[in-house]
Amino acid sequence: MGEAPALLVDDVQDGALNGLELKNGTCKTTATVGDKMYVIGGADDGTLSIEVQIFDGSLGEWVRPTVRGTKPVLCNGLSAVPLEDRILILKKGSKPDDRIWFLEIDTQYVRQQQKILGTEVVAWSKGVIGNAEKPVVISGPSGVGKGTLISMLMKEFPSMFGFSVSHTTRAPRGIEKDGVHYHFTEKSIMEKEIKEGKFLEFASVHGNLYGTSVEAVELVADAGKRCILDIDVQGARSVRASTLEAIFIFICPPSMEELEKRLRDRGTETEEQILKRLRNADAEIEQGKSSQIFDFILYNDNLEECHERLKKLLGLDGFVTAPPISGPIEIDLPMDHSVSKIDNKIIINCISSGEKESKNLVILDVSSLKGGAPGRTRGLNFQAIGSFSNGLNGIDQLS
Numbered sequence: 024m025g026e027a028p029a030l031l032v033d034d035v036q037d038g039a040l041n042g043l044e045l046k047n048g049t050c051k052t053t054a055t056v057g058d059k060m061y062v063i064g065g066a067d068d069g070t071l072s073i074e075v076q077i078f079d080g081s082l083g084e085w086v087r088p089t090v091r092g093t094k095p096v097l098c099n100g101l102s103a104v105p106l107e108d109r110i111l112i113l114k115k116g117s118k119p120d121d122r123i124w125f126l127e128i129d130t131q132y133v134r135q136q137q138k139i140l141g142t143e144v145v146a147w148s149k150g151v152i153g154n155a156e157k158p159v160v161i162s163g164p165s166g167v168g169k170g171t172l173i174s175m176l177m178k179e180f181p182s183m184f185g186f187s188v189s190h191t192t193r194a195p196r197g198i199e200k201d202g203v204h205y206h207f208t209e210k211s212i213m214e215k216e217i218k219e220g221k222f223l224e225f226a227s228v229h230g231n232l233y234g235t236s237v238e239a240v241e242l243v244a245d246a247g248k249r250c251i252l253d254i255d256v257q258g259a260r261s262v263r264a265s266t267l268e269a270i271f272i273f274i275c276p277p278s279m280e281e282l283e284k285r286l287r288d289r290g291t292e293t294e295e296q297i298l299k300r301l302r303n304a305d306a307e308i309e310q311g312k313s314s315q316i317f318d319f320i321l322y323n324d325n326l327e328e329c330h331e332r333l334k335k336l337l338g339l340d341g342f343v344t345a346p347p348i349s350g351p352i353e354i355d356l357p358m359d360h361s362v363s364k365i366d367n368k369i370i371i372n373c374i375s376s377g378e379k380e381s382k383n384l385v386i387l388d389v390s391s392l393k394g395g396a397p398g399r400t401r402g403l404n405f406q407a408i409g410s411f412s413n414g415l416n417g418i419d420q421l422s
């Protein structure tokens with residue numbers, strides 16, 4: 024707190040209004056919300072990601088907040104539009120799927136993090152047009168067949184589903200590969216990363232630490248796929264309480280005897296580990312059936328039948344290959360644009376200077392935002408209004 028700012032207050036006050044770019048060489052923009060002015064942009068130390076500093080007018084000092092989420096990488100310019108609890112950031116000259124970001128300043132997640140850390144917190148979340156398919160959370164006791172069912176689904180629909188690769192402190196089994204089945208890690212490293220906010224959820228299961236990193240879920244979304252998470256009941260509860268909207272499925276064994284048989288026949292655990300897993304299974308099944316966490320309970324008696332039922336509840340029955348996934352719609356934002364806001368509509372006035380200079384409008388509707396940090400902000404809608412040569416003629420169509 025109170026550290027020397029990369030930019031002086033006077034520079035900011037002279038150089039920029041809300042959302043306009045500063046002209047001091049490094050690409051920065053500002054947004055003022057209440058007493059706080061957020062300076063967002065490239066750090067002067069050559070860091071490649073977009074940094075955030077806050078000038079708190081009520082204290083008269085600069086604050087360097089704790090920044091959660093994956094930071095966007097630098098670009099040729101930024102525009103900022105303050106919304107109620109977050110700031111919309113438009114990146115100029117970036118790839119189409121990397122143009123819309125949100126800097127959360129007072130969302131539920133940010134307030135929760137502030138409470139834990141006792142510091143000022145902001146969080147990044149990438150914006151997604153429309154509603155991407157919800158991730159699928161699969162839980163159930165050890166040996167019930169979660170991994171088998173997930174493999175079958177991914178084999179049948181390889182381009183549709185992507186697996187969230189968890190971190191774990193347990194040792195790899197014979198055929199397991201680091202980075203594919205799990206990120207095998209050390210307890211001290213994982214605990215440090217948990218403190219740094221890199222995990223969407225984590226839990227101690229059968230004596231080891233397991234967790235889903237925000238990055239694991241984002242990598243699947245980046246590949247345009249629907250994310251599958253294989254996590255325990257505690258993890259499912261944490262995800263349920265987070266902003267990640269998902270479908271929650273609990274897999275039950277037909278009987279405890281059959282569960283024990285499957286675990287023993289799998290032959291991957293020592294006797295001691297098998298007994299620990301069986302002891303934990305009772306409580307997991309009870310919680311899975313009785314808690315309000317799960318949307319569906321599937322009994323995995325006959326494997327093929329269970330696979331079919333899983334496909335049915337994911338809307339995939341009858342498909343030989345996966346139905347086309349409605350990929351992210353991309354908006355084309357030219358380098359030159361100006362931004363304004365009317366109610367819940369962000370008006371982006373694009374200027375493209377070709378042979379004949381033309382202008383067009385893109386209207387981003389932010390009235391139905393869903394999700395957010397840690398993870399994507401979904402539910403953005405947009406409308407493009409055709410080229411016109413002067414003024415803001417098209418704007419009448421908005422209000």
Ligand SMILES: Nc1nc2c(ncn2[C@@H]2O[C@H](COP(=O)(O)OP(=O)(O)O)[C@@H](O)[C@H]2O)c(=O)[nH]1
Nearest residue numbers: 165166189225226228233234235253254255258
């Ligand atoms: N909370 C949480 N649980 C996980 C995660 N990854 C795996 N698990 C759960 O940890 C438990 C043990 O997993 P694993 O060691 O692979 O054994 P298995 O279930 O017998 O195959 C299972 O209930 C998994 O669903 C994670 O990232 N977070």
Ligand SMILES: Nc1ncnc2c1ncn2[C@@H]1O[C@H](COP(=O)(O)OP(=O)(O)O)[C@@H](O)[C@H]1O
Nearest residue numbers: 165166167168169170171285289323324325326
């Ligand atoms: N419906 C089923 N009937 C019989 N064996 C099964 C069934 N589903 C899974 N299995 C077997 O049970 C063992 C445990 O399955 P696995 O997918 O590893 O469970 P989990 O991931 O839930 O720990 C594996 O050897 C698998 O082949």
